[in-house]
Amino acid sequence: MIGWMKRSDRHLVRGKRLPAARKTAARLALEGLEDRITPATSLAPPAILDPTAAVRVDQNSYTIRGTLQTAAKNGTTISAYRDSNQNGVYNPGVDVLAASAAVAMKKTSFAVSVPLAQDANNQFFLILSDGKLKSAAVKAPLITEDSTAPTVTGITRLSNPLTSATSVSFRSPSASRSLASMPPTSMPSGPARSPPAAFRFPGPGLSTRSPSTGSAAPERSAWP
Numbered sequence: 444m445i446g447w448m449k450r451s452d453r454h455l456v457r458g459k460r461l462p463a464a465r466k467t468a469a470r471l472a473l474e475g476l477e478d479r480i481t482p483a484t485s486l487a488p489p490a491i492l493d494p495t496a497a498v499r500v501d502q503n504s505y506t507i508r509g510t511l512q513t514a515a516k517n518g519t520t521i522s523a524y525r526d527s528n529q530n531g532v533y534n535p536g537v538d539v540l541a542a543s544a545a546v547a548m549k550k551t552s553f554a555v556s557v558p559l560a561q562d563a564n565n566q567f568f569l570i571l572s573d574g575k576l577k578s579a580a581v582k583a584p585l586i587t588e589d590s591t592a593p594t595v596t597g598i599t600r601l602s603n604p605l606t607s608a609t610s611v612s613f614r615s616p617s618a619s620r621s622l623a624s625m626p627p628t629s630m631p632s633g634p635a636r637s638p639p640a641a642f643r644f645p646g647p648g649l650s651t652r653s654p655s656t657g658s659a660a661p662e663r664s665a666w667p
Contacts, residue, residue, distance in 0.1 A: 491508075500586065515549065523540070
């Protein structure tokens, strides 16, 4: 009899409704189990950080940088495919591989250097792979390589010149005199004589006093 009562109690407990919290926990556990049973079929696509918009450069290559939505696993690589037919859409088997780079394990950032066709538009698509799964192709902003030097057709002055020939002047030191500006002096005929006593030659920049006024006067030679 006691054993029969215990079994009846267990049946009653099973027949009761579960609380809402327990229902939610059971549903989440079931969804997690379904995820394990049905594995993912692709990887999350990468996000491109550089370039963020179309660029024009003069160089042989360009390093495309970006980030992953989840940390990389062992053997994760990022591949860049060139838009071979230039239709703006990734076509498997048509667009050729331009470059690839390994992504360090447990890292989320990547960098891949792609060669650039000279004087042309360069369109690339990035695909993430871990050796088993791949992501959808991500279209990178257009990279235009322009290495042709510009042609100069003319030069136009944008403003008035800072100086002109008429505004330039030259000034000589005050203590010097130009020989060309001094008046000519006639030399007396006959035998050579010593200079007058009133004129002495102490050297340039010196002065002598006038006997009449006592004021200082610049020294000058008898012969200019």
